[in-house]
Amino acid sequence: MRYLFILIIAIPAAEIGLLLFSGKTLGVWPTLLLIILTGVVGAYLAKREGLQTIRKARVQLQNGHIPGEALLDGICILVGGILLLLPGFITDIGGFFMLFPPTRRAIKFLMINSLRKKIQRGNIKIIK
Template sequence: MTPSGAASRRTRWRRWLFVALLIVPIVEIATIIGVGKVIGGWPTVLLLLLESALGAWLVRREGARTWRALSTALQTGRMPSRELADAALVLIGGTLLVTPGFVTDIVGFFFILPVTRPLTRGFLERAVAARFLATPMRPGPGGGSTVEGSVIDR
């Protein structure tokens, strides 16, 4: 990978982060105001507090379950790729649940709930594979592909 490619990717991530930090609060405030107009101010605050409490309980439960699965995978000598993905999703989902608002809570619950986490895990695995496994290959002898490398004999 060229240094300019890494710098371009870093710039793109910064741009996306800036847009997210600008748009997400606006969307959250608009959603909270909209819900408040429909059900009232105090019920909206109560609903946000209820979501936070439910989210904290769920993060604690799913975090413990994910930690046990990760420990079991490591003790049995199995590669814990699924468990690591689940741990990352629970961490991200928990962070989103701590952020006040309905939209981030919905996304956070989607990341944490055991029913929807496999869908999110599949997306995460495809994104990681596209990012890290997209090694440029060149045609090798006999039409196959080869990857540059070296053998170190110790």
């Protein structure tokens, strides 16, 4: 429940405050150009990384492997692309972290550890 509060209330409020500060400091037009630029760059990066991940998943499937890591990459790229399309600097930083492969590795590591803990606690059950 506390994460829902952060997602719905705190992050948009911080984004608005940061956008107002940026508009006052840099000016309205440079702030708007920065928002548009991060959206365009984010869409390009998401497309490039997404296509690369699809190719990697195809190769893994052709070799008879389950593309687990490619699926986690795909989830990170999807969320990162969505965050970059949202207006605001905080979501842009989060989106870039999810799109760049070095930082995405760290995020995937956290995702895997979180899933492992939930499986060990019995919150998630795997049926074979």
